[in-house]
Amino acid sequence: MIDPSKKYFHCTDRERAIFEAGIKLGAIFHQYTGMPINESNKEDIEKTIEKSVKLQPFVNNIRVKISMKGQNGTSFNYNSLSGEMLDVELAVSYNGQEVKARMQYLQALNYPLMYLEE
């Protein structure tokens, strides 16, 4: 992909890929949490997030897994998608430099951490 925004950046190709990976993970958390979800539409939401993130610049690959383990049932048989439920593996590539990033809830931190895997 040719980058129409190249001239606005002052960084290496790897740094650019890292920046873009951060953008996507921050976006996923704040866009999709809140969606009504239960086992019946879980896979559908996973696929829709994947397709939608792939439209964003420099995304090579993405895998979204949602786990509802440990969620208490509600009286209305669905929950709201929360950061704890999300496990996202993301590969971003800029000019041949690929980075792998992840969002995953970590019990030790009680926090949905976004980090660089490689």
Added chain:
Amino acid sequence: MIDPSKKYFHCTDRERAIFEAGIKLGAIFHQYTGMPINESNKEDIEKTIEKSVKLQPFVNNIRVKISMKGQNGTSFNYNSLSGEMLDVELAVSYNGQEVKARMQYLQALNYPLMYLEE
């Protein structure tokens, strides 16, 4: 559907259906706008919103149409879903009382109006 929250309400069945319809339309606007979208994932997003709203209480039927007419192209070949693009027809039913509601961008108001059709 038996209503586990019945005792909290002081209103007629039709009023309840109207209240629930309002909730769903307000939720749709504020949950899904912002999603990356172009023609390639438009239908996918429509279906995912429909499935997800159907999990919410007392939704009988929902049809979501997204139109990207009049949207200016961006340098990155996608847009963010906005209220102007959304056309939603919603049927909510409470204890046999059905109401039909709609969200639709109206040029005359320059506003994505949520209204009761019947």
Added chain:
Amino acid sequence: MIDPSKKYFHCTDRERAIFEAGIKLGAIFHQYTGMPINESNKEDIEKTIEKSVKLQPFVNNIRVKISMKGQNGTSFNYNSLSGEMLDVELAVSYNGQEVKARMQYLQALNYPLMYLEE
């Protein structure tokens, strides 16, 4: 307030007020959950939601209370605003008909219920 959208509705004034109340509560849940929050900016968020909802049509009054009781601390000293934390009292008035609505997490339902108080 004169209603520029009057002709699109087919309902009583009270039904309209109820519909508008539903819209606002659905909107609040799906717009503001996800915001980074701790005790230091809790009141600030409450006030900002109140001001922002007051811009929407036919809102007479709104009071937002956020409670972080029962939230587990994270390693980064803030949480994400969730539906469980929100307690909203809302008065909507249409053509002299006022309705009072509320959003409140109810333990008995494990659900942030939106309901009509009067």
Added chain:
Amino acid sequence: MIDPSKKYFHCTDRERAIFEAGIKLGAIFHQYTGMPINESNKEDIEKTIEKSVKLQPFVNNIRVKISMKGQNGTSFNYNSLSGEMLDVELAVSYNGQEVKARMQYLQALNYPLMYLEE
């Protein structure tokens, strides 16, 4: 700030700062767009976003400016906050390495670009 998540990362301090800057900008876009806004609560929203982003890890400084120039008025005297309106300057610092990032709508791209300034 001591970093409780240090062991999950495999990158330089500068790369970490860049990643964190991307997260914050992606988050801002997808969390706050959609909020009801007009001139009366514009400054309030700017301050609330600033305070709220400052809770997130490694944020040194943030300035949010919202411009409603070029927005068409609606029949209800407010708009929804959109990416086009946002101008954000962000300084993130990790272990002494500071990076400056920005989100700004660029007419040439018809896109709210997130980029690294230095």
